[in-house]
Amino acid sequence: MATVFLNGEYLPAEQARVSVLDRGFLLGDGVYEVIPVYNGLPFRLTPHLNRLQRSLDGVRMANPHSIEGWQKIIERLVADNGGGDQSVYLQVTRGVAPRDHVFPEGVSPTAFVMSNPLKAVPESFKTAGIKAITVDDIRWAQCDIKAITLLPNSLLRQKAQDVGAQESLLIRDGYMTEGSASNSYAVIDGVIFTAPKDEKVLPGITRDLVLELAQSAGIAYREQAVSLAELQQADEIWISSSTRELLPVTMLDDKPVGSGKPGPVWQQVDRLYQRYKQEGKV
Numbered sequence: 001m002a003t004v005f006l007n008g009e010y011l012p013a014e015q016a017r018v019s020v021l022d023r024g025f026l027l028g029d030g031v032y033e034v035i036p037v038y039n040g041l042p043f044r045l046t047p048h049l050n051r052l053q054r055s056l057d058g059v060r061m062a063n064p065h066s067i068e069g070w071q072k073i074i075e076r077l078v079a080d081n082g083g084g085d086q087s088v089y090l091q092v093t094r095g096v097a098p099r100d101h102v103f104p105e106g107v108s109p110t111a112f113v114m115s116n117p118l119k120a121v122p123e124s125f126k127t128a129g130i131k132a133i134t135v136d137d138i139r140w141a142q143c144d145i146k147a148i149t150l151l152p153n154s155l156l157r158q159k160a161q162d163v164g165a166q167e168s169l170l171i172r173d174g175y176m177t178e179g180s181a182s183n184s185y186a187v188i189d190g191v192i193f194t195a196p197k198d199e200k201v202l203p204g205i206t207r208d209l210v211l212e213l214a215q216s217a218g219i220a221y222r223e224q225a226v227s228l229a230e231l232q233q234a235d236e237i238w239i240s241s242s243t244r245e246l247l248p249v250t251m252l253d254d255k256p257v258g259s260g261k262p263g264p265v266w267q268q269v270d271r272l273y274q275r276y277k278q279e280g281k282v
């Protein structure tokens, strides 16, 4: 049975209990992180913990642990759950208090961490690519905060699921922001385009690495959102996230993207990504 961390204790998942008055439960008042673990080593942990701090600052919540404190908790949990490849989920809520929109005073945050085996991405997602649909971005105006309030993302992801697609690409004011649970990219004439890191997208940790690797290989990129019309004409479309890594979208709204196969720029960057992981870099 998986061990989880809850407010200073390590215990079996089934025994972990949170009050019904927790503001995460009642108001969705919390933030989170998802961190991949390869061979027992958390991948890009410091950037994830820095982003956690940024999200906490964004919702005016105190961080219950230092960076080193979180590192120790995560290392212990990964080891207790058998090492290997895992996916760590970490959540902080504002804590337990009588229900009220106004922030409670003198309340400790609830800190929860669990780790599950990392779900392998189906091989066909890389050999054939995935299907995506375009949908209106109905989310709030602070998508740079990794808030647990995921109802819009969930509704949008389900729309893709309902039509046999693997991701929804979100369009706001005529431009692609990101995916429902991923950052997104379009390759046009050999240049990678991805939306800039503003309040309309999550500053993805995988996105940073993808751009770093592109730069190291001399592939041009622009942090500039593409319009829906440009997206529909793109040579390649990709999505990225910590658990799905970098995947090519080969069908968009039931039409082939470019050649309808994973494109050469994706192949090059994915090779660099896989090599980076295999070298045990963290």
Ligand SMILES: Cc1ncc(COP(=O)(O)O)c(C=O)c1O
Binding pocket: 034, 153, 178, 179, 180, 181, 182, 183, 201, 202, 203, 204, 205, 206, 207, 240, 241, 242, 243
């Ligand atoms: C809305 C959204 N954008 C982007 C991402 C990708 O972020 P990261 O690469 O840090 O996992 C996620 C990840 O879950 C997400 O939910």
